[in-house]
Amino acid sequence: xxxxxxxxxxxxxxxxxxxxxxxxxxxxxxxxxxxxxxxxxxxxxxxxxxxxxxxxxxxxxxxxxxxxxxxxxxxxxxxxxxxxxxxxxxxxxxxxxxxxxxxxxxxxxxxxxxxxxxxxxxxxxxxxxxxxxxxxxxxxxxxxxxxxxxxxxxxxxxxxxxxxxxxxxxxxxxxxxxxxxxxxxxxxxxxxxxxxxxxxxxxxxxxxxxxxxxxxxxxxxxxxxxxxxxxxxxxxxxxxxxxxxxxxxxxxxxxxxxxxxxxxxxxxxxxxxxxxxxxxxxxxxxxxxxxxxxxxxxxxxxxxxxxxxxxxxxxxxxxxxxxxxxxxxx
Amino acid sequence: xxxxxxxxxxxxxxxxxxxxxxxxxxxxxxxxxxxxxxxxxxxxxxxxxxxxxxxxxxxxxxxxxxxxxxxxxxxxxxxxxxxxxxxxxxxxxxxxxxxxxxxxxxxxxxxxxxxxxxxxxxxxxxxxxxxxxxxxxxxxxxxxxxxxxxxxxxxxxxxxxxxxxxxxxxxxxxxxxxxxxxxxxxxxxxxxxxxxxxxxxxxxxxxxxxxxxxxxxxxxxxxxxxxxxxxxxxxxxxxxxxxxxxxxxxxxxxxxxxxxxxxxxxxxxxxxxxxxxxxxxxxxxxxxxxxxxxxxxxxxxxxxxxxxxxxxxxxxxxxxxxxxxxxxxxxxxxxxxxxxxxxxxxxxxxxxxxxxxxxxxxxxxxxxxxxxxxxxxxxxxxxxxxxxxxxxxxxxxxxxxxxxxxxxxxxxxxxxxxxxxxxxxxxxxxxxxxxxxxxxxxxxxxxxxxxxxxxxxxxxxxxxxxxxxxxxxxxxxxxxxxxxxxxxxxxxxxxxxxxxxxxxxxxxxxxxxxxxxxxxxxxxxxxxxxxxxxxxxxxxxxxxxxxxxxxxxxxxxxxxxxxxxxxxxxxxxxxxxx
Numbered sequence: 004x005x006x007x008x009x010x011x012x013x014x015x016x017x018x019x020x021x022x023x024x025x026x027x028x029x030x031x032x033x034x035x036x037x038x039x040x041x042x043x044x045x046x047x048x049x050x051x052x053x054x055x056x057x058x059x060x061x062x063x064x065x066x067x068x069x070x071x072x073x074x075x076x077x078x079x080x081x082x083x084x085x086x087x088x089x090x091x092x093x094x095x096x097x098x099x100x101x102x103x104x105x106x107x108x109x110x111x112x113x114x115x116x117x118x119x120x121x122x123x124x125x126x127x128x129x130x131x132x133x134x135x136x137x138x139x140x141x142x143x144x145x146x147x148x149x150x151x152x153x154x155x156x157x158x159x160x161x162x163x164x165x166x167x168x169x170x171x172x173x174x175x176x177x178x179x180x181x182x183x184x185x186x187x188x189x190x191x192x193x194x195x196x197x198x199x200x201x202x203x204x205x206x207x208x209x210x211x212x213x214x215x216x217x218x219x220x221x222x223x224x225x226x227x228x229x230x231x232x233x234x235x236x237x238x239x240x241x242x243x244x245x246x247x248x249x250x251x252x253x254x255x256x257x258x259x260x261x262x263x264x265x266x267x268x269x270x271x272x273x274x275x276x277x278x279x280x281x282x283x284x285x286x287x288x289x290x291x292x293x294x295x296x297x298x299x300x301x302x303x304x305x306x307x308x309x310x311x312x313x314x315x316x317x318x319x320x321x322x323x324x325x326x327x328x329x330x331x332x333x
Numbered sequence: 334x335x336x337x338x339x340x341x342x343x344x345x346x347x348x349x350x351x352x353x354x355x356x357x358x359x360x361x362x363x364x365x366x367x368x369x370x371x372x373x374x375x376x377x378x379x380x381x382x383x384x385x386x387x388x389x390x391x392x393x394x395x396x397x398x399x400x401x402x403x404x405x406x407x408x409x410x411x412x413x414x415x416x417x418x419x420x421x422x423x424x425x426x427x428x429x430x431x432x433x434x435x436x437x438x439x440x441x442x443x444x445x446x447x448x449x450x451x452x453x454x455x456x457x458x459x460x461x462x463x464x465x466x467x468x469x470x471x472x473x474x475x476x477x478x479x480x481x482x483x484x485x486x487x488x489x490x491x492x493x494x495x496x497x498x499x500x501x502x503x504x505x506x507x508x509x510x511x512x513x514x515x516x517x518x519x520x521x522x523x524x525x526x527x528x529x530x531x532x533x534x535x536x537x538x539x540x541x542x543x544x545x546x547x548x549x550x551x552x553x554x555x556x557x558x559x560x561x562x563x564x565x566x567x568x569x570x571x572x573x574x575x576x577x578x579x580x581x582x583x584x585x586x587x588x589x590x591x592x593x594x595x596x597x598x599x600x601x602x603x604x605x606x607x608x609x610x611x612x613x614x615x616x617x618x619x620x621x622x623x624x625x626x627x628x629x630x631x632x633x634x635x636x637x638x639x640x641x642x643x644x645x646x647x648x649x650x651x652x653x654x655x656x657x658x659x660x661x662x663x664x665x666x667x668x669x670x671x672x673x674x675x676x677x678x679x680x681x682x683x684x685x686x687x688x689x690x691x692x693x694x695x696x697x698x699x700x701x702x703x704x705x706x707x708x709x710x711x712x713x714x715x716x717x718x719x720x721x722x723x724x725x726x727x728x729x730x731x732x733x734x735x736x737x738x739x740x741x742x743x744x745x746x747x748x749x750x751x752x753x754x755x756x757x758x759x760x761x762x763x764x765x766x767x768x769x770x771x772x773x774x775x776x777x778x779x780x781x782x783x784x785x786x787x788x789x790x791x792x793x794x795x796x797x798x799x800x801x802x803x804x805x806x807x808x809x810x811x812x813x814x815x816x817x818x819x820x821x822x823x824x825x826x827x828x829x830x831x832x833x834x835x836x837x838x839x840x841x842x843x844x845x846x847x848x849x850x851x852x853x854x855x856x857x858x859x860x861x862x863x864x865x866x867x868x869x870x871x872x873x874x875x876x877x878x879x880x881x882x883x884x885x886x887x888x889x890x891x892x893x894x895x896x897x898x899x900x901x902x903x904x905x906x907x908x909x910x911x
Contacts, residue, residue, distance in 0.1 A: 105831045120635060122576065122668065133834075134783035138826035141834045146543040148579045148663060150471050151377040167666045190514065191832040197374060197491075210479045211438045220359060222429065222436040225391075227447030233440055240440050240472065244376055276438065 023048055093118040096174055098128055100140065101182035103189040110182075113137075119170045125181060126154050126165035129193070141192040149309065152243030155250065156193050157182040162247040162307040165193075186250030200246050203262055207289065209269040212281035232277035239272035239317055241310040248314055251307035254297055261297040262289060264304035264314030271317035286324055295321045334518055334767055336755070339368040339488075340748045341525040343741075344495055344508065344550060346371035347380035348470065348730060349712025350529035351477035352737030357527075357745035358484045365748055367487045370510060370521060372494040372545065372837070376478040379531055379543040380733070383470025384582035384659060386462035387434075387730035389427030391449055396459040400424045403461060405904060407728060410456040410613045411721025412864035412874065413906040414563070414882070414899055419694050419717045421902065423728070423735055430734035431463045437480040439472045440465050442656070452656075453587040454726045456613035456911070460587075462727040467582050467659045470730065493519065494837050495549065496770060498526075498557040498708075499762045503699075505708040506753045508553070509766040513837065516830025518770055520763040524707045524751030525744045528554060528690060529737065532713035534567065535841075536849045537683035537797075538790025541573050541580035550714045552844035554690045555851065559698050559705060560886040562691035562716040562897075564848070565856035566865050568724055569799050571617040572643050573682030576636045579667060581643060581660055581679055583726040586610040588656055591644045592621070593676065594629040600641075608911035615723040615865045616911060618681035622799045631678065642676035681799055685724055687865065688855070689716040691884055696740035700897065707751045709740035718882065721899075722864020774836055778824030782839045785816055785823065789842075792816075793849060797856060802869040806857045813850050820846060854892055855883045876906050 026045045096119050102111045115132045126144055133140040145151040147166045154165040158173050159180050173179050187195035213219040248264040249255045255263045267289060274285045289295045298318045305315040340361075343354045346369055354369050369375060390400050403424040408415050431449065435441060442450045442464050454462040465472040481487055492513040499507045499520070507522040533548025534540045555561055571592075572581040586592070592610050594600045604620040605612035612620075624630050625639035632639055645653060645660075650673040653661055657672075664670045664677055690710040692698055694717065698705040712733040719732055753759070796809035820843060827835035861875040862868055881896040 106829070122635075124667070127577075134781075134787075138781065138783070138835045139829075141827075141832055145373060145377050145545050146379065146382050147577070148382060149666065150468065150659070151373075151379075151381050151543065153374070153377050167663075169666075169669075191829070194832055196514070201374075201491075205482050208482075210483055211436070213436075219436050222432040225432050225435045225449060228441070228443055229447050230443055230445070233443060237440050240438075240475070241468075242475075243381075243471070244374075273438070276440075278435075278438070 093120040093123070094171060095177070096128075096170065097178045098132065099178055099180040100129070100132075100193065101180065102140070102192040103183055105189075105191050117170075121169075121171060123170040124166055125156070125158055125163070125168045125170050125173060125179065128170050128179075129165065129181065141194055143194040150243060152245035155184055155195070155245040155247045157184055157250065162250045164245060164247070164309045167309065184246060184250035186252065186255055187246055195246065197246060199259070200244075200249060200263075200265070203266045204244065204269060207262065207266045207270045208285075209266075209273060211273065211276065211279050213278075214280050226278045228277055235277070236272050236275035239268050239275065239312055242268060242272070242312050243310055245309065247307045247309060248304035248312075251303040253301050253303065254299055258293075258297065260293050262294050264298070264318065267295060267298070267321065268312055268314035268317045271321055274321075283324065283328070286321055287328075289321070290325050290328075295325060298322075334520055334763060336763075337368065337519060337521050338755075339521065339523045340365040340752070341527075341744050342368045342370060342507075342521050342523040343527045343529060344370050345378070345529035345531060345712070345714070346373065346375035347378040347529060347531050347712055347733065348383075348473055348477065349733040349737040350378070350527070351375070351474070351481055352734050353527045353529060353711055353741035353744070354487055355477065355480055355484070356738045356741035357748075358487055360742045360745040361748070363484055363486050365486060365745055367484075368490060368521065368523070369481070369487060370490040370493050370495060372492060372513070372549070374491045375489055376474060378474065379546050381471040381474045382541070382543060382580065383473075383730055384467045384580060385454060385584035385587065386452060386464030386469045386727045387427070387431060387473070387734070388454065388457065388462050388725070388727040389431045389731055390424065390461055391428050391431055391451065391463060398459045398461055402458055403427075406457050407719065407725055408721070408904050409909060410723055410725040411719075412615075412723055412909055413876070413880065413904075414566075414721030414863060415719050416694070416717065416900040417902040417904060418900050419719045422694060423719045423731055426735035426738070427731040430731060430738070433734070433738075434473055434476060437476040439476045442466060452584060453611060455583050455586065455611045455617065456608070456725040457727075462584075462587070464584065464656075466655070467584055467657045473730065494840065495530075495553065496840060497766045498553050499759055499766075500557050501753070501758070503703070504706040504753075506759055507763075509763055509770075511770055511837070511840075513832055513834075516833060518767040522753060522755060522759065524753040525748045526708045527696075527740050527744055528708065528710040528714055529712045530714045532686040532689070533845065533848045534683040534686055536789065536845045536852070537567075537793045538787065539573070539578050539794055540683040541570050541578055542683070547841040547845050548686070548714070548848045549841065549844050550710075551689055552847045554698070554710070555847065555885075555887055558887055559708075560691040560703075560884050561851060562688055562882050562884055563718060563722075563855070564686075564688035564852045564885060565859055565883060566687035566722050567683055567797070567852065568614055568685040568687060568865050569618040569681035570684035571614055571621055571681050572677075572679040573684070574664070574667065575633055575638050575640050575678050575680055577667060578682040579663060580682075580684070581664075581677060582657070583614070585643060585645060585657055585660055588652060589648055591647070592617070593642045593644050594624045595631055595641075596629060598629075600624050600629065605911040612911040613723055613725060614684075618799050619867065621681055625680070633678065638680060640678045640680040643679045644676045645672040646674065646676065648673070683793075685720075685729060686713060687716065687718065687720045687722065687724055688852070689714045691882075692717055695743060696736050709744055711736040711740045722866060770836075770840075773839065774825055774828065774833070776825075778822045780819060780822045780824055782823050782825070782835075782842050785819065786838075786842050786845070789813070789816060789845060789849060797853060800867055800869065801856060803857065806853055809853045810850070810857060813846065813853060817846050817850065851885055851892065854894070855885055858894060859883060874909075880906065
């Protein structure tokens with residue numbers, strides 16, 4: 004086992020202070036010219052220690068806070084293949100995590116110190132804290148590239164994907180606060196429970212409907228689709244089911260029965276797809292107070308969507324189509 | 334302990350798993366009770382990260398393409414280690430899979446006449462990769478998820494982490510899983526199980542893969558006595574962002590992007606004169622590392638990582654917006670680099686594991702007399718093998734779909750005869766596993782699991798990377814075995830039951846350690862250079878001695894290593910030049 008730089012700082016401080024005291028004592032005992040030399044030496048030592056401690060403690064804070072931690076390995080032999088920065092430079096940020104405690108049903112707020120560089124993401128920081136400061140932190144994540152939709156959280160009050168939010172850009176007053184979404188039931192720490200959300204999605208029957216189901220299942224010939232037809236539904240098919248739009252929606256937050264922007268955007272996605280043959284029946288199914296008409300058009304869902312889906316516009320177009328029906332009936 | 338009884342269970346929810354569940358349900362007329370069990374929310378599997386597209390000869394004759402040519406490209410790309418009968422199954426099935434996805438709603442990018450577009454890809458003679466912008470895998474996953482919602486006979490178990498199979502000799506009778514949401518251990522009883530748990534590139538620190546790709550199903554299969562094949566072959570994708578490892582699709586080069594070194598030179602002309610940037614991935618990755626080693630790369634100051642430039646600046650910005658929108662979005666969000674104005678810093682990262690559970694052409698595990706009963710593997714976790722020593726880009730989505738379908742249908746057809754009984758032995762095995770999981774949660778220890786994981790990452794990153802050496806691999810073997818010895822001292826700090834990601838991570842780390850040891854052992858023994866496996870001491874391919882698959886299985890004394898011949902049908906091995 005090899006001692007790391009951080010150990011040297013730590014043990015350096017522990018050994019250094021008594022040595023310093025002894026040197027001063029000797030200086031005082033000898034008096035005169037010796038005292039001057041020894042005091043200068045002591046002052047230099049103090050200075051070095053302060054510098055070491057300042058840099059050293061930072062590093063200790065990041066890497067060595069785990070109580071039982073004792074393993075230190077040398078880095079890889081191929082200098083190009085090292086995964087972790089050898090020396091972590093960066094800006095000190097307080098990361099405030101609102102951690103939902105499922106046993107007390109209360110929010111435990113904890114602050115962690117973190118040293119971020121210009122590429123650190125909020126997710127990266129939380130996972131580093133989990134690895135080296137507090138193993139008990141939980142967040143849901145997977146792809147870390149903004150496509151799996153796992154890590155929807157609230158960063159400084161704004162609904163965001165943790166993996167594609169740059170930490171230093173999010174800093175306000177040297178702090179970043181990360182909380183779970185409140186538009187979904189809480190599970191643990193920053194992870195939400197998605198069961199209701201998935202059920203809402205399922206309830207609008209989000210799948211292609213064809214009159215000839217047998218032909219659809221056999222899939223012998225491709226359906227043609229012009230680029231204009233494609234562009235009509237393509238933006239709405241970008242939904243990654245992260246749930247951020249529901250968190251942002253003021254209606255969902257006051258009326259949990261509202262189908263919500265995600266499910267409604269998917270109604271439009273399949274309605275606008277030229278391959279779908281369910282036609283307007285899709286829209287009639289959500290022609291209700293808890294469907295399309297529940298939307299009060301605050302537009303916050305479209306603003307929150309990290310993939311530019313724009314559920315708000317989908318719902319307004321839906322309302323427009325449904326209005327036509329009223330006039331057609333007359 | 335809750336016992337869940339199903340006619341059939343699909344373990345894993347990527348493209349292979351969901352395809353299997355859909356076709357099994359259809360095959361049975363939606364009568365079988367089917368469970369899909371995943372450690373994630375099922376729509377969030379790593380398949381969503383597939384960007385470039387899915388290969389298949391959609392329009393035979395167009396651009397002079399045909400299935401035979403697709404097969405030849407794949408076999409040559411595999412450095413002749415692929416089983417050629419399996420490759421023929423792949424190329425024959427692939428076009429139908431693209432149409433299947435058309436019929437469940439994937440928004441394929443189209444030609445002007447409304448037909449599906451196809452783009453160029455590395456190692457493919459002609460453009461034959463169908464795509465939906467650069468989010469192909471994501472769109473396929475969403476379509477599969479939505480399609481699955483139709484089927485009332487399919488139950489979905491989100492965030493259930495499977496830990497161990499329960500076997501009855503060579504028959505499967507189920508597995509144990511930890512329900513992340515409640516923290517309860519459950520046992521799934523089923524005589525038919527399809528393993529579709531994906532690859533294990535997360536054994537590397539620098540990888541394009543999602544956090545979930547820890548090879549749990551592969552490690553479970555090994556511990557249950559099933560053989561693993563060709564575990565030494567790991568594909569390194571040439572273009573991953575530094576320092577995160579996030580994938581920049583090969584489609585970028587397919588659409589015309591260049592690779593440049595420090596001197597602004599398109600260095601691929603030195604290594605693959607005719608294919609240039611579109612040579613297969615093993616060759617491009619080696620070329621990049623050679624450039625970096627020769628001092629013609631850049632060095633990232635923060636991490637010390639060497640890299641080269643991927644250059645899209647000469648491409649029409651409209652083309653980037655239309656065909657590579659995600660690349661643009663990601664480089665801007667992650668690196669603050671607009672690819673139409675600046676070059677992208679990239680280096681090779683672990684991307685795909687060609688090796689996996691040893692299956693035959695039908696996805697059954699094992700071969701000859703020792704075939705396991707009631708259990709199949711499909712997708713990246715399986716090694717049929719169609720990719721041999723090096724996979725061609727966009728062949729994996731076809732593989733996942735083709736074998737997802739065939740194993741699903743096969744399992745559904747025979748599920749009726751495979752119902753198992755709830756025996757005392759079965760329950761004992763389940764209870765033993767439950768106790769093991771809870772013991773792990775409660776025991777004392779001194780070791781931070783994440784430090785152990787990072788040590789493993791360091792070993793794999795440096796010793797089993799693009800260029801390997803016997804000396805380095807021996808060192809890796811020693812260090813991994815010492816990590817395995819230390820593992821029992823690991824400490825789970827989170828003592829809660831609900832959504833305990835700390836406990837899950839520890840179980841994953843064990844799986845990764847097991848697989849790393851196997852990969853290193855397989856690699857150490859292959860004394861030749863083939864495809865993605867290049868050893869300094871043995872720089873040449875050696876068809877006389879090594880045209881064979883490595884098969885590793887568990888035995889009392891540790892690993893048992895055997896070799897199996899490669900199936901050649903129409904194509905004899907020849908020199909591989911691009």
